[in-house]
Amino acid sequence: MVNKKQSFKLVIMSVGMTVGIVFVTVLLLVCVSYLSFHQNFKATKKALAPIAASPHLAQSPHLAQRSPFPIDVVYTWVDANDEAWKSERNALTKRRIRAQLKTHAQRWPVLTNDLSELLLSVRTVRVFMPWVRRIYVVTQRPQTPNDRSLLVVHHDEIMSRTNLPTFNSQAIETSIHKIPGLAEHFIYFNDDMFVGAPVTPSHFFLEGKPVFRPAGRTLNWFRNSMLAKPFLRHGVGAAPAIRKMLKVMGGPIHSTDHQMAPLTKSLMMSCETAYAHEWEATQSHKFRDTQDIAPVTMAYNHGIRMKTVAMFVNDTFQSMVVPFRKLAKKLKKQRPHAFCVNDITTQSQLLELQSHIALLTKESERKRSPEKREGRESSS
Secondary structure, rough: HHHHHHHHHHHHHHHHHHHHHHOOOOOOHHHHHHHHHHHHHHHHHHHHHHHHOOOOOOHHHHHOOOOOOEEEEEEEEOOOHHHHHHHHHHHHHOOOOOOEOOOOOOOOOOEEEOOOOOHHHHOOOOOOOHOOOOEEEEEEEOOOOOOOOOEEHHHHHHHHHHHHOOOOOOHHHHOOOOOOOOEEEEEEEEEEEEEOOOOOOHHOOEOOOOEOOOEEOHHHHHOOOOHHHHHHHHOOOOHHHHHHHHHHHHOOEEEOOOEEHHHHHHHOOOOOOOHHHHHHHHHOOOOOOOOOOOOOHHHHHHHHOOOOOOOOOOOOOEEEOOOOOHHHHHHHHHOOOEEEEOOOOOOHHHHHHHHHHHHHHHHHHHHHHHHHHHHHHHHH
């Protein structure tokens, strides 16, 4: 009997030791991976710091009216209140294959005809980016935003009809550079992105090249890492797309924040040509898929390799992604050039966002009015 008890204790001890060793090993792997990532990113920041201080990055709002070349803005948007859009999406959702991810991305409804995130975002573009030539909105036919000054482009004008309808934002992004009449230089927005202060063309383009401000970088180890599997399995964030791009392009992959993205048609076309198979596969997925690439992120990384983008880490451009509950506090502390609020779900929240934007834009217009008066006096 004693022998059995001793044997049982030995088994329990050995199991406990094994679990402890596994736990410590995993913890060490996490720490090493974390330190490795941050050391590499700090090295990148240090290497690029001299570039970030470039005198070409003009900061003065006095230059806001001038652009050395035409620059357009492109939004992707859809009205989720549209019954036809909802039924089409629901019908396709029921037939989705297991390999495709559960899409948690939600297009917040247009709560009234005259008030939406899109129209508030467009308002900030017009006030703080007066040098923009045209504003395009890419959406599903027959939807049209309630602003006749916006140029509406339907999916079937830039994408193959065999891939439509689509509810995959990454599929749509593969074709935004195909908009008829689009300027070579354009800035890509989502409708939850806002401009918070006067900005100039040189915040977005340096000597004609798109300015890329990386949020971080992922090394090759991530592709086959056990730590990445939970994120890949559940489709968390951009992890599946980054893993796919690591496999196709090799590392490192520099990631992007959820912010406005300056691009050129040439950069997008070059990336599409270089990785045609991956772009076509993503275009064919009606919902986000584990085999998708992130077109904008891929284009930036392709541009880094081809030296057709200007990569900055430490310049004076300030942007933030902020939850709505912290927005008022954040805006009191700082005045970012750009901010993103992607969790608005009620009309009261939308009205509060409208009041914040009204204050930002009125303040800017008030500061500009003395300059206008001085200009009129000097001309007279």
